[in-house]
Amino acid sequence: MPTVDHFHKYPPFPADVPVADLRCLSFTKLLADEESESERLFQSCREIGFFVVDLRGISEGEAMLKHAEIAFDLNKKIFGLDQEELNKHAFQPNESLFGYKHAGSGKLEDGSPDALEWYNLAQDDILGTSAPRKHPQVVEDSREAFQDFFYHAHGIICHLLAHLDKHLGLRRNTLASFSPQDKPSGSSLRLLKNSPQRIGSHRTNLVGHTDIGSMTMLFNVLGGLQILPAGAENVDANWRYIKPELGCAIINLGDAMVQWSGGVLRSNMHRVATAPGKQAGCTRYSVAYFVRPAHTVLMRRIAGGDVIPDPEDGEEDEDICAQDWEKIRGAQIVRGENKPKSMGGRMPKTRKLQASR
Numbered sequence: 001m002p003t004v005d006h007f008h009k010y011p012p013f014p015a016d017v018p019v020a021d022l023r024c025l026s027f028t029k030l031l032a033d034e035e036s037e038s039e040r041l042f043q044s045c046r047e048i049g050f051f052v053v054d055l056r057g058i059s060e061g062e063a064m065l066k067h068a069e070i071a072f073d074l075n076k077k078i079f080g081l082d083q084e085e086l087n088k089h090a091f092q093p094n095e096s097l098f099g100y101k102h103a104g105s106g107k108l109e110d111g112s113p114d115a116l117e118w119y120n121l122a123q124d125d126i127l128g129t130s131a132p133r134k135h136p137q138v139v140e141d142s143r144e145a146f147q148d149f150f151y152h153a154h155g156i157i158c159h160l161l162a163h164l165d166k167h168l169g170l171r172r173n174t175l176a177s178f179s180p181q182d183k184p185s186g187s188s189l190r191l192l193k194n195s196p197q198r199i200g201s202h203r204t205n206l207v208g209h210t211d212i213g214s215m216t217m218l219f220n221v222l223g224g225l226q227i228l229p230a231g232a233e234n235v236d237a238n239w240r241y242i243k244p245e246l247g248c249a250i251i252n253l254g255d256a257m258v259q260w261s262g263g264v265l266r267s268n269m270h271r272v273a274t275a276p277g278k279q280a281g282c283t284r285y286s287v288a289y290f291v292r293p294a295h296t297v298l299m300r301r302i303a304g305g306d307v308i309p310d311p312e313d314g315e316e317d318e319d320i321c322a323q324d325w326e327k328i329r330g331a332q333i334v335r336g337e338n339k340p341k342s343m344g345g346r347m348p349k350t351r352k353l354q355a356s357r
């Protein structure tokens with residue numbers, strides 16, 4: 001995450017662990033619509049589904065970093081509450097995924113319990129699009145701070161989506177219009193915590209998965225987040241850490257983007273392992289904003305244009321709305337019917353791709 005202060009509280013990310021080769025994009029250049037930066041964004045979204053965006057040096061980005069910092073502080077406060085208090089707000093898996101998730105309530109690939117805790121806040125609840133849910137007092141007292149986070153983060157995401165509109169041959173605002181903040185959706189802010197681990201442990205704390213929604217903005221201070229590079233088999237030796245960078249957010253695309261782009265954009269497998277080196281011994285906090293489509297948005301590919309490919313023989317686009325699609329996908333994952341895997345990265349229809357990095 002953000003500040004020098006937070007980064008320097010922890011042991012450094014070790015230099016000798018395998019890291020993913022992600023592009024670091026300048027938010028300033030993206031805002032100024034610099035063509036080569038925009039191209040790098042598109043390439044990242046097709047090839048990896050992940051990139052890093054440097055938010056420093058421009059007021060909108062700096063303001064986001066401040067909000068992320070506040071979210072980190074609130075994350076620590078929430079997890080400073082008694083277990084009994086957190087349990088009162090436990091999420092009900094069959095009803096809703098909002099509220100507190102205790103460590104061990106999810107499963108790893110081998111069926112053993114996971115280790116991450118989180119507190120998941122619904123955007124609808126915080127922005128007043130739905131009836132408010134009841135939270136611990138520290139959350140109730142911070143509703144305004146969370147609102148600021150949601151508004152700012154959404155603004156930044158919309159700028160990033162506008163670049164994708166352009167590269168996919170869509171009218172400006174097409175992708176952003178799928179996730180308006182004044183319509184009910186599954187968008188959320190997740191505050192995650194991972195308790196200290198044994199140094200040298202390689203345990204997985206959150207199982208490999210892709211995100212369901214459209215775009216995720218993630219703030220990390222400690223390492224631990226890993227991605228499985230394109231084409232690599234899902235074995236431990238192939239996973240790569242994403243090194244947290246000062247003043248930057250990690251952005252990744254979710255399955256909804258693959259769906260709308262007819263497979264051109266990529267949603268990549270990622271997981272949370274124990275932080276590398278001495279970082280393992282520290283409590284790891286992270287902050288993630290998950291953008292999901294409004295419940296009524298259709299999940300079929302966006303037809304027409306000369307970039308998004310037409311369905312191939314045997315491929316069918318269903319007219320299913322986001323809310324039903326998310327429910328079905330969630331249930332399939334829980335039943336183990338739909339083993340998570342990276343998706344997308346298909347060649348666009350006609351577009352000439354630049355070779356720059």
Ligand SMILES: O=C(O)CCC(=O)C(=O)O
Pocket residue numbers: 190192206211218220224225270271272286287288
């Ligand atoms: O904590 C992190 O770095 C990533 C968490 C994540 O991937 C998720 O909650 O979907």
Ligand SMILES: [Fe+2]
Pocket residue numbers: 209210211270
């Ligand atoms: Fe994720």
